[in-house]
Amino acid sequence: MSTAAPVAPVTPGPSTAADERLLRPIRRPSAGTAGATLVMAILVGLGVWSVIDLGIDLPTILGSLGSAVAFVGRMFPLDFPPLPDLAGMIAETLAIVFLATLLAVALSVPVSLAAARATTRGRITRGAARTLIVLARAVPDLVLAIVLLRVFGLGPVAGILAMGLHSVGMIGKLYADAIEELDDSPRQAVETVGGTRSQQIWSAIPMALLPQVIATGLHRFDINLRTSVLLGYVGVGGIGLEIADALRSLDYQRGMALALVVLALCIVVELVSGGIRAAILPRPGGRSARTGWIDRLLDRPTARPATEQIHAPWSVDRFRRVLSVAVLVVVTAGSLWKVDLDAATLLGGIAEIPSTVQLFLPPGFGGSAGTVFADLLVTVQIALAATLLGGILALPIGILAARNVVAGRAVHTGFRLLIVIIRGIPELILAIIFVVISGLGGVAGTLALALGAVGLLSKLIADSLEETDPRPQEALRALGASAPQVFLAATLRQAAPAVVAHTMYLLDTNIRSATLLGVVGAGGIGFLLLNAARINQFEVVTAIVLLMVGVVLVVEALSMWLRHAVR
Structure with a gap:
């Protein structure tokens, strides 16, 4: 009669935070997550409305190609x-x-x-x-x-x-x-x-x-x-x-x-x-x-006994x-x-x-309150439209720039270099170019911010994907999952909260930038702000600044709530 060998008791080792996350049961979407999804859907809808209302469409862009060619001719x-x-x-x-x-x-x-x-x-x-x-x-x-x-x-x-x-x-x-x-x-x-x-x-x-x-x-x-x-x-x-x-x-x-x-x-x-x-x-x-x-x-310097060394060498x-x-x-x-x-x-x-x-005190509108609020709305529309268009362009570029997603070194290195080049172009220069090509107004500001957003958001997306825990991905590969399945179920799912946070950060940044680009005629309240300063209507400057601070604080509060809700 054979005797079974005694089985040694299994002693659990120290678990890390990542281990605990892997062992944590899958939770159903909470009310906060559902609310965050609804808010994100509303923001996307507002972005689509802003794109349409600003008149950004393919015929408009194609119609500006002639101006672009003429501008290039005047550059050289x-x-x-x-x-x-x-x-x-x-x-x-x-x-x-x-x-x-x-x-x-x-x-x-x-x-x-x-x-x-x-x-x-x-x-x-x-x-x-x-x-x-x-x-x-x-x-x-x-x-x-x-x-x-x-x-x-x-x-x-x-x-x-x-x-x-x-x-x-x-x-x-x-x-x-x-x-x-x-x-x-x-x-x-x-x-x-x-x-x-x-x-x-x-x-x-x-x-x-x-x-x-x-x-x-x-x-x-x-x-x-x-x-x-x-x-x-x-x-x-x-x-x-x-x-x-x-x-x-x-x-x-x-x-x-x-x-x-x-x-x-x-x-x-x-x-x-x-x-x-x-x-x-x-x-x-x-x-x-x-x-x-x-x-x-x-x-x-490493501390030494007093008898060995009094002063650092x-x-x-x-x-x-x-x-x-x-x-x-x-x-x-x-x-x-x-x-x-x-x-x-x-x-x-x-x-x-x-x-x-x-x-600059007290703040006032100088009889132009209607114009101020209309330009403020255009500024918010430019930021929403630029965030939407920039996000659509940045997501695939960020994915292709992530080393843990794309195996080909030439591919992810090439897209990383593209991101660096785009990030190096100041948005003001882009706005000036688009103003010359497409004319004054919100179209130029939106296109400039959307292109600038590619440089910022693509890098943040690529970094977020590379920082994900590789063990869930390896587990899915061991079960026979294909590369797209591993990416969607493990990599992108882990990075989703960070991507949401980065997108909200981009919206916050674009609202500020849309204000500034108005200085060169790229739409929004920036031109009104600079013009008020030039004609010494400093109370109007203060009123515009207070409105912008209010908008920025609202977006920042919404961003903080969304980051907490999707965690």
Whole structure:
């Protein structure tokens, strides 16, 4: 008689969050999910209505081909300025953008510390900081530039302050979110040994947050570089001002040559900053998965016994840390010299702020309330239509750019390069081109934003698909599922909440951008806003800004609810 071998008891190992998600039973759609689906369907319906009402159709687009050919003929030959002049324009633009981003980072750090639960206990302080972040994001940088130009006059100072203050809305939010996601055990350890609140914060948070600080600052630098072109239309210096002057005089050869320079500059900055962000941000697999000198650059020297080493040695990594700080100081000093920023001008302008603010109060419509609300509706329609058209184009491009969806390296690399090129074109340049081709109005603004949306949304979709958990996909393949079945049932289903969130973010962004593109005649309330500022109807400027802030806050609240509902 054979005796069965004893079976060892199975001891369950530690389960991860991903394991728990896989073992979690499939839930039926909740009321929140059904409501979110209904809201998304309504938004799609509004997008379709906006496309129809704005007159965007195939015959209109085909009818503009003749104008497009004529425009291309007027562009060539491109007229580049002399190399020394071009180098000076580029240097001034980069100096303005660098100082604006540096100012934004410097202001965002204390604001984010006040807005994060982990570093601020008072609800009033946190609420005030969060409100400041929302307001900074809601008020367009163009409006801030108009106000500050009134204070400081034409030149780069207003642009630096406008982009810097507006950038706090994005950078401060991302920093605050990053602080709340940090491991709180180092701060708790300092608290346990009797450290004060400030000691807890400054000993545990800065080094852990430093990669996020650098990466977010680089990302905002990309955005501010594109924004600087727009601010040239209201008198801020750099390449943007030169493009505005050329296009106002219908000198398309010079204007489009400079636009091509901006495109090349944006692509180079995007590639360089993207590489740096990829090198310093944590990769999947924990800290041990990160290698390279940048990781060591961000680390404190390892503590040694006092008898062995009193001072940190001058290693290669320490030299690089010092060199990085020195380069930052030199670039800051060079940028200040290039824009000719001095303390007397800055303090003199600050003293004029109270009297300037009084010009914008109280808000009023100046007898043009009907026109304001009609243009506001057009602005919202442009944003809805551009989000819909951009989403339709971005979804297949984002899918083809995802490495875990498309096996062919040439395919996903090619589409990634396409995304980078599209992202490098400032939307203002696209709007100018479409205004010349299709005429003034909402069609030009919609097409410009829709094409610009492809660059942003395609990248976000591709990244979301690549970040999905591969184990459900592998399980379906093991069961014999085809590639389309694996993609639809596992990959796309996991990425769906992120795609919804990114689409709502795009709608939010397009509402702001539609306002700004109106400056060049691309439809919406932007032209009315700029015209009111030019004829000194500052109360109308304030009324328009308040309306736009209200619309942006409504969209942001709806976006937050949708992200929570589809989770």
